Every structure is written in C-alpha cells, then in structure tokens.
Amino acid sequence: MSALTIRNLHKRYGAVEVLTGINLEAQTGEFVALVGPSGCGKSTLLAMIAGLETITSGEIWIGDRLVNSVQPKDRDIAMVFQSYALYPTMTVRENITFGMESRGVPRADQAEAVKRVAALLQIEQLLKRKPGQLSGGQRQRVAMGRALVRDPKLFLFDEPLSNLDAKLRVDMRTEIKKLHHRVGKTTVYVTHDQVEAMTLASRIAVMNQGSVQQFDTPKSIYERPANMFVAGFMGSPAMNFIPARLAGPANISVRTANGSDATLALPTPVAAGAPDNLILGVRPEHIYRFTTDLKSRKPAVASLEAPVELVEPTGAETLAVLRLGDLEITGRFEPDTAPTMGEMVTLGIDMSRACLFDPTTKALL
C-alpha cells in the first residue's frame, strides 16, 4: 500500500511556478529521498506534504486520505527541521512532550513515550537540559526524538544533517539508516547531498527546476540516469560528458588531444533514429589504464590515448585530469596503477557502463 501519493502537484507564487506537476508515491516503510540543487523546489514540496504550504493544484494523499485541506497537526506526520527548531525555553523533555501535551495525551503515557524514545536515541541523560546546552549532534537527536515520539504515519526530514560538521554528518547518517531499519516508518527525506540520498534511500527522486527528473532506486539512478542533469548531479566527481559522433551502427568516434578521432566500439548497436551527434557519458571509475588483462576481464573496454594534465591523490584513490580534444575529463584510478603527470596514458573505457545522451533533449538514449 502506498503511504504517500502525490498527483500532478503544482505550486505557484504569483507568476513564479515553483513546482510544475509532481508525481510521486512512497510505499509503506519506504525511505524516499528528494534530492536536487538549491531552489529546485524540494523543500517546498516537503512543506506542502507537511501542510505548511498551500497547494496551488494537484493532490496529496497520506495513506488513503486526501490531505489537501487538512491542517498540519491532523496529517499524522512528524517533521525534523534543518534548524532542528527545538523550543529554546523548554527542556529536552518538554520539547519531546510538547506535541503530546498539545493533544492532551495523559501524563503517564507521555512519561512512557519519553522513556522509550530517550532510550532509543540514547538521550536519557539530556532530558533536563535546555537546547542551548546541547551540542549539534545532541540537538539533532532531540529533534529526531520529538518526531519519533509521535509514532506518525509519515516522517519528514528537511536537510537534517546539513548543520553538522563533516564527521558527525557521516555518523548521524548511519544512525538515521539504522533507526529507519528499526522503526520501519515511511520517510521522506530532503537533501542536497547526493551521497546522503544514495546511502539512505530505497528510492530517490532527483528534482530540478520544480520537476522530478527521475524517480527510481539509487542503483538505477546511478547506472542509468534518465538525463544529463541526473547523470551530472549524482556522483562525485561528476560523470564526464564527451561529445561524440556516430561512426557506424555500433561505433562512435571522439576527438582526442592531438586532433585525430578515436573510434570506440559499443557493446550494443545504437537505437535506430539516434542523432549523429551524441554525448558520451562516462563515470570516472569506469576509466582504467588499458592492459590486455583488462580487456580479457572486461571485453567491452575500448581504448584511446590521452595526456595526463594533473594528478590528485586522495589516498584511497587517485583522480587524474585527462585531456580529450578541447575538454578535460576525470578518471579515477587505483593508486598503484595511477598515471603520472605528463604521461601519455592509454585509457580503457568500459563501454558497457557508459551512457549515451541526446545533446538536444539531454535525455538518455
């Protein structure tokens, strides 16, 4: 059953169209991430699900209930804000019980619920403190506690980790994932961080300019991005986009650094009706140093030569900036086999993992 269904949702502020026809649904227990650059409308969408923003047109269903005109408090949701939005004058306990207090839950049940959540999040020793006396990570926990205590149908997270430092962010990310496994609540999670979306979500909706570009599993989004926006947004370093020409049914040619063309064989023929000029999308980790051994392991590898302009070792891997025609592409290498600066390296590109895009529609072919 779907816990959340959004049909043809529009949001307009005067003449500005912020959301242009959103369609989404989340199955019960699913973790859906809304990801996109700032200004793509993901936070507005979340606020509309929460009932904090009005709907211009379209429908939002939570469970089997149309909630378009239902007040936030009656939607059976809980939300964690980017700023945590902890009530500064209340203690942690009061913060957690405020919602139950508002709804007239009996004291004994409140105490029971606080105990359960505090134990779950390991914040028992913080209950008497005020938010001002907590660290960033602790505030984050309390904010989640306030949401968890409600036992709602739907959890909404609005960039909950973006105020934390890098290390804590990774820790809390893991915790959110564990928590979701344990609690199993349907969750909608807004983030601009594609790594967060990839690691947490069971399905990702990639948004840009007020519309959903692709709504699929992290694996499909990463491996078969629907268009060049999704391909460029998901993954770091970003996918390389190389202009290419069709050279036969299953061959394309790209311009190399010395001005000549290199022909790359495709594992499968290009679909009929594809334009002559294409964009070849290659992720940095699918670029290797070419060896016969590689060819035997990955038969779809195509080779070409490129000079190495820059090498950036990060420890676990080494990134190399390579010249190809007029553009620079990034390759990701094992530190042991990484090329050195100035070297003319023979690259092996795994064409079975490469994507082809239509340069005019930007869509995957």
Place this chain on the structure above:
Amino acid sequence: MASIALNDRYDPEAAAARRRYFWSRFLVYAVLTFFAVIYLVPLLVVIFNSLREQPEIAQNGLISLPRSFRLDAWADAWGSYCISGTCEGMRRNFFNSLWMTVPATIISTVLGAINGYILSKWRFKGSEVLFNLMLLGVFMPGQISLMPWAFLLGKLGLTNSTYGLVLIHVIQGISFTTLFCRNFYVSIPDDLIKAARIDGAGFWRIFRKIILPLSPPILIVTVIWQFTGIWNEYLFGVVFTSGQEQPITAALVALTAGGTTARAYDVMSAAVLIGALPPLLIYLFGGKYFVRGLTQGAIK
C-alpha cells in the same frame, strides 16, 4: 626565570604604547565625566533645594550648597500644599498618574505583543501594508490627534477622567509597542512555529508556550518605554483633565503657575522630584534590560 628577565628589560615601544593607551583612555573618561556633570548638576540643584529651607534659598540663591536640612518640603508637596484652592498636595495627582500609567502600559504592551506576533508569524495578504500604516503612528505628533480625541472623548463621556487618558495612551502607544514586538519576533525562527503547528499547537498555545517565554527582553523594553512615556506625558493630561483629575505632570505646572504667594522653591523642588521618581525607579531596576533589549536582535 628566563621569562622574568625578559619582562624586566625596558622596551621603549611597549612603554610608548602603554603611554598612548593611558592618555587616550584618560581623554575618553575626562570627556564623559564632563558631560555627566553637566547633565547631573540640575538634578543635584533640585535635590538640594528640596532639602533646604525656603528662607535660606531666598537668601543664598537657587544654586548653592545646602546650609540647612529638613524634609518638610517633601511632606508639604506630598500631602498639604495648596494648588489652586485645594490643599492636598500632589498626592492625588500622583495616584491619578499611577492609575493612568499602569493600566495603559499593561494594555498597550499586551496588544503590541499580540499584534507583533500576528504581523511577524501569521502574515496574511496585506499584513505588511497594515504594519506600515501602523508605523505612521510612530511619526505622528500628539497635537495632530488632539481634536479627534476631544471629539471622541466627548462622545464617550470620558472627558476629565483617568479612563479617557488610559484610552488615549493605549491607542497612541500601540504603534510603538507593535513596532518593538514585531521587530523582535521577526528574529524568532519561523521553523519553531512550523514545528509547533505540526505538534498540534494552535495560535494561542504557540503564543503562550513559545513566543511569550522568549519575550522578556522586548517586553521589558516596551514596558519601560511606555511607562516613562505615559507618565511624563503632559499635553493630553493638561488638555483633557483639570483640577483634581489632572495627572502629576499637569499638576506640576499648575503648582508653579499658582502665583498667589511668594514662590516656594523648596516645595516645588520636592514636588518635581516626586513626579520624576517612578520613571527613575523603573529605569534604575530595568535599565540594564532596556539597553540589552534594544541591542539584542537575534535569539541564539
């Protein structure tokens, strides 16, 4: 040991810097002291005169150190001095002022807080326009509204009564209190309101449980501002009340304008001080919050 030796060495640069620092500090304090004295001397003269005997004032002039000391002038001013026929001192007028200032301050502050809450956290179509219109009241001099008020108080039957003055001060004060509170509440993150709405709290519950507990800094500012402003207000008091109904500011002028006998500078001084005491006390107790509240923008 080595560090002590280092400290002992004479460093001409550091010494010069210390000298410069000393003289710049000295200059600052000298200027501040000078202006403080200029500002405080009149107050001192009035305090002295309230404690001197009238013949001594007549003999040695108004500005002089006291050679006699008695509190009779204070007692006279408070309870028995004759102002235009009645010999009850300032007591009645003092309480007029109090019964006018306290309710007017409380009501205008409460209304300002609610207005500010609505105009910052529950915006609606046209709320900004409304706020800007209310702001006009801040810049409107009291004289402009004299005639309308005279008309209105006449219609309501509230002329020559403290209630009339309370009404005037509440209405005249709302612009200020709304401005103060609205600008303070704007700095409270909207996410708090959103979280509370999801938590099931309504308009008043959010106001009582979230906004008000954050409000003491601005409420103290507003109360001090309103209290001193209303207490010291003269124009409306003198125009719309007379005799026994006058607030103390208007009565003080009546006191000096008596003109029947020789001027009793000792009693006048005491009366002026009685009239100035409440705002002074309010500022004394709330002053540090006042400065803090005016400068405090955000809530962390």
